[in-house]
Amino acid sequence: MGDLGFWRLAEADPDRLALVDPEGGEHTAGDLLARANQAAHGLRALGLGTGDTLAVLLPNGVELIELFLAALQVGVRITPINFHLVGPEVAYILTDSEAKAFVAHERFAQVAIDAADEAGFPVEARFAAGSIDGFRPLAELGGDQPTTAPEDRTTGAAMHYTSGTTGRPKGVRRDLAPIGPDDMAELMGYLPNLFGIAPRDGHVHLTVSPLYHTAVLMWTGNALSLGHTVVLMDKWRAEETLQLIERHGVTYSHMVPTQFVRLLDLPEETRARYDVSSLRNMVHGAAPCPPEVKRRMIDWWGDTIQEYYAATEGGGTVITAAEWLERPGSVGSPWPGSEVRIYDDEGNQLGPGQVGTVYMSLMADFEYKGDRQKTDDNRIDGFFTVGDLGELDDDGYLYLRDRKSDMIISGGVNIYPAEIEGELITHPKVADVAVFGIPHADWGEEIKAVVETPEGVEGSPEVEAEILEWAATRMARFKLPRSVDFVETLPREPNGKLMKRRLRDPYWADADSQI
Structure with missing residues (x-):
């Protein structure tokens, strides 16, 4: 193999700035490598071997990065x-993942205690960044170990748990390759390469979302292994993002559409205050981006805006800003080595222009840990799905319509909430919006919109009427919400995914209680 991979690069150039933590602390590659090596030795001393699991409940910070780099070596x-998550949910993951060590941050002390106790987790394998009752100081996991590389290095992996929108979350578990971590890191460099991001070319990566998300950790890990400096944010703030871009000469990041909306909500004079000319690749994914939002981001950040469609399980498609302007709404065409197909509910492959369930070819086989049935249920002919609906055009570009579970059927007509949300979000009195179906005696379902208003605007019948009247000028009548409810904050995960079931379920529960 070549000469990439964080560990190789750190040994060759230990004085290079590798990481800027959320407090502004700077960490050289050599210092990061030494501490990761100590943690790797510590994991082995604790009894963890190839295929075992380390569970971490940590915010973005140097501790998580060090443990990630340690695990991947052994x-x-x-x-x-x-x-x-709350205690019982964390306990479930500790048990299901068969974790043999658990590291938590004192910020989440009570959740960590509750989870470890409920899971019956061994006291000697509990570690705390900071102080947690009944947990050993993290320094005891490798603090007295050598800073040299461990022997017999073999690559580890991240095993993320899916969000579990239907039933319990499941770990996406892939077989471990019998190669060294640097070689595996070099192979993983294919993803940034799809966007023209090359190794050791002066790039600076900004991590804006929690590292417990698959894509966020993957992009951050790839940046370290390509010899790029990584700047970590803890809690995301729109203006701070612009400050960090200017201060550190950030060239790329991985963002979600909700963050675009918040950036665009900043006053024009605030946005103009910061120099963002260093940007080269601002990649987004994870959730649908309303077309008007994307168009405004392209107007601001130009052809640095790039999009992809993939999942924890694999992927996917990519599209540049120029391609998107030619095909508004598309999430791109398959990246090299990938293929996208559309199937109907009977498993028949559909042609261009026909809406069905989106399936992607597997990059590497995986299984949902402990759930062979779920693994089998999302496969057709070696392709997998996460349940999204979409269609391909004649040139093979993919257009997503919605999550299959979110589609509204009203009067026998299929209605896609994402399209409606993409229009409503552009109204000045809408800061965030969710659209879903609620019970209707005659039509089966009717369209409900739930809106988070911007600061200084209060939801009221007058605002509802204003939004609905405006929407009638933008969409066909059958797509119009019949009513709007207002909430203080919509429930979103930090990666931008809307937890729509939390909003939708009470309406259906109320209907069920009246039967």
Whole structure:
């Protein structure tokens, strides 16, 4: 193989700036490597071997990066846990992942204690960044170990848990390749290469979302292994993003459409205050981007805006800003080595212009840990799906319509909420919006919109009427919401995914209670 991979590069150039933590602390590649090596030795001393799991409940910070770089050297699977979960949910992941070590941050102390106790997790394998009752200081995991590389290095992997919108979350578990971590890191460099991001070319990556998300950790890990400096954010703020871009000469990041909306919500004078000319590749994915939002971001950041469609399980498609302007709404064509197909509910492959379930070819086989049935149910002919609906055009460009589970059927007509949300979000009194179906005695379902208003605007019958009257000038009548409810904040995960079931379920529960 070549000469890429964080560990190789750090040994060759230990004084290079590798990481800027959320507090502004700077970490050279050599320092990061030494601490990652110590943690790798510590994991082995604790009894973790190839294929074992390390679970972490940590915010974005140097501790998570060090443990990630340690696990990947000794064949350990690292499972970053969503720190918004509560004790029983974390306990489930600890048990299901068969974790043999658990590292938590004192910020999440009570959740960590509750989870470890419920899971019956061994006291000697609990570690804390900071202080947590009953947890060993993280320094005891490798603090007295050598800073040299461990022997018999073999690649580990991240094992993320899906969001579990239907039933319990499942770990996406891939077989470990019997090669060294640097060689695996070099192979993983294919993803940034799809966007023209090359190794050791002065790039600076800004991590804006929690590292417990698959794409966020993948992009951050790839940046380290390509010899790029990584700047970590802890809690995302729109103006701080612009400040960091200017201060560190950020060239690329991985963002989600909700962050675009918040950036565009900044006053024009605030946006103009910061120099963002260093930007080269601002990649977005994970959630549909309303066309008007994307168009405004392209107007602001130009052809740096790039999009892809993929999933924790694999992928996918890519599209440049220029291609998108020619095909508004598309999420791109398959990247090299990938293929996208559309199937109907009977498993028949559909042609261009026909809406069905989107399936992508597997990059590497995987299984949902402990759930062979779920693994089999999302496969057709070696292709997998995450349940999205879409269609291909004659040139093979993919257009997403919605999640299959979110589609509204009203009076026998299929209605796609994402399209409606993309229009409503452009109204000045709409800061965020969710559209879904609620029960209707005659039509089966009717369209409901739930709106988060911007600061200084209060939801009211007058605002509802204003939004609906405006919407009638933008969409066909059958797509119009019949009513608008207002909430203080919509429930979104930090990666931008809307937890729509939290909003939708009470309406259906109320209907069920009246039967």
